[in-house]
Amino acid sequence: MMPIDKEKLIKRFVSYVTIDTESDPESNTTPSTEKQWVLAHKLVEELKEMGMSNVTIDDNAYIMATLPSNVDYDVPAIGFISHFDTTPDFTGKDVKPQIIENYDGKDIILNAEEDIVLSPAYFEDLLQYKGQTIITTDGTTLLGADDKAGITEIMEAMKYLLAHPEIEHGDIKVGFTPDEEIGRGAHKFDVEKFGAEWAYTMDGSQIGELEYENFNAAGAVVTIKGKIVHPGYAKGKMVNSMYIAQDYINSLPRLETPEHTSDREGFFHLYQMNGKVEETKLQYIIRDHDKEHFEARKAIMQQVANDLNEQLEQIAITVDVKDQYFNMREHIEPVMHIVDIAKEAMETLGIQPLIKPIRGGTDGSQLSFMGLPCPNIFAGGHNFHGRYEYVPVESMMKAVQVIVTVAELTAKRYI
Template sequence: MISKNHISQRFISYVTIDTESDPNSETTPSTPKQWDLANILVEELITIGMHDVTIDDNAYIMATLPSNVDHEVPIIGFISHFDTSPDFTGTNVKPQIIENYDGNDIVLNAEENIILSPDYFEDLLLYKGQTLITTDGTTLLGADDKAGICEIVSAMEYLIQNPQIKHGTIKVGFTPDEEIGRGAHKFDVKKFAADWAYTMDGSQIGELEYENFNAAGAIIKVKGKIVHPGYAKGKMINSMYYASEFINALPKEEVPEHTQSYEGFFHLYQINGKVEHTQLEYIVRDHDKNKFEARKLLMAKIVNDLNTKYGSVIFELELKDQYYNMKEKVEPVMHIVDIAEEAMKQLGITPLIKPIRGGTDGSQLSYMGLPCPNIFAGGHNFHGRYEYIPVESMIKATEVICKIAELTALKH
């Protein structure tokens, strides 16, 4: 039986170490402070009895749990990332433990009147009677994805301490910089040497995902012309007004706040503007490859049409694909999803098989030759002050890892 107190203390020891990544950095890891947790994880993996524990020059950690059966079993892996999102501060995280949650509002910070309420976050009501770990309202928590790391380490420790549970060779991998889209960029798939793997990086208990967005980033540069405003008639070109034409030309309902499930979107996440130059930064997302390509073509058409309208090159578009839907790589080996689904069912967990409305290291890894579905880690409201995780969900995720290892050995 996995101890609630043991897994809680391990998780808290991780989240209180600041590992925020930085999209503007060109190093790997993108912030030196990610090394603080990375080095601790190496020592912990050695302490619990893992073999071949390594950390490379870019802070990618790998370790092996040898097989304890005498027949051939596929080598499976479990992967999580130790950085946290730059969307909200991860400095000085002060977790709060809510025992036996009663279903009412949780005061995260009385001084700033920050309330975690089931009236707004309905999923809280799924966890009445359970133990929740929350923020103090001033930082994110870091369950994305230190919960996944905690669950993997705890599962390996449990399997080592309980050799009666039969399993094949298991690989674990911990990565930096997933939150800025680079978690798999320098992952050595050949060194990892697994037949398939699972990222422990989902949210609600039961989530099992093998579809994600196709993703691109778009930058629209708009050129203007500055003239003294008192003498500007017929001469000034205010790039900010022209940029608004591009914004308004995109479908107004195809944005994150109006879409769900398989619906794609255009997301304007940053504007920097002056009269002479405005830059719009978008992410473009769609599960369907054809619709994804159509979205990129639409942006290019709008730019072309606006330049034609004004008779000069005022608008420039830079488009770059970021990652693709891993469904294409996982469907040919669907037994790896079936094993995870069966593991959940045997543990009394209802599998929630649905598309990821985002990305995952597993997407890039799948295209690098390591098929890699995603499994729940248990947290909610990632990347902000309202983040929380039920301890019972972490325990269940740990049990799922152990059960997948056991079923893989039994089936082969």
């Protein structure tokens, strides 16, 4: 079993998560926030210092590097990709990681002053990691394991391969991207420059996850127009857009929401609402693994608006739907050997592969449609996008070993 330096891995991870890299969906720049450049430049310097070749960073902060082949026969170039931004769903400023050694299976006090507790009574997955080292937040920020755990694992794997030239491998490409959390991580990724035949995003959750299908995704903005007049003289004149918005919300299937669905079940998710009498805007995301169901969901949102407009005898509601990304399964299935290699790597290391659909999206989805087939491998974290996020260090160490083993197995297939 390949030894991974636990303390150095922790030190690297902490150095990344304590840099604020929150992305901003309202920005039109790439990266969407200036602060993402801080970690981007740090990663470039570290890649150069460890001895990686062709280390580049472009004007949009996309980072690429190569670990050259050490065999004298042709092996397809493969890649490993992670993103360095964190979600705007919850603050990533002033992250203060807490390291819990030899976790005892009981409640973890994240913040005594604010009575914030990470409890296995609610988050049952914690019990899988009894006896392990767990890194948590202090309850006031997210942690940033999504996806700085993935970056840490790729960096540690490259360092390990550089230190162990006896492990045979072909060209290995490394890519780090901004703005994945706002759906733009692959938008300006230069697939041709990257030069890999296929790649893996290290962006999954619990140990063993291996995913090659994801949601079809769209965003929808529902705009409701009303009429404002003096409330004392409003009878027969005022039209309160917020009441119409309530009717619209209640007309969509109530149980087809994130909190009522799992596995391959799709949903409508109202994530933001801003309203006054004269105008209300509802912001939705639409998700479904099945393409026909996905198209049907988009049609339902428009039909609900049509029906209410007919009742109101005016065009009060408009719906603007925009596709975001699609299920990468159709681009992975023709090259399933790339999933088989990752599966074999896990099994070689005694990890039970958990092959399941992603209830979300990754850079790998868009990259697959751009010509770079890109399944997703676990990075180890749990409870992303909030104060209860945590990552077991042992899972990160296993992820490093998976990367190394994938590289080794790929080379062996082409002897």
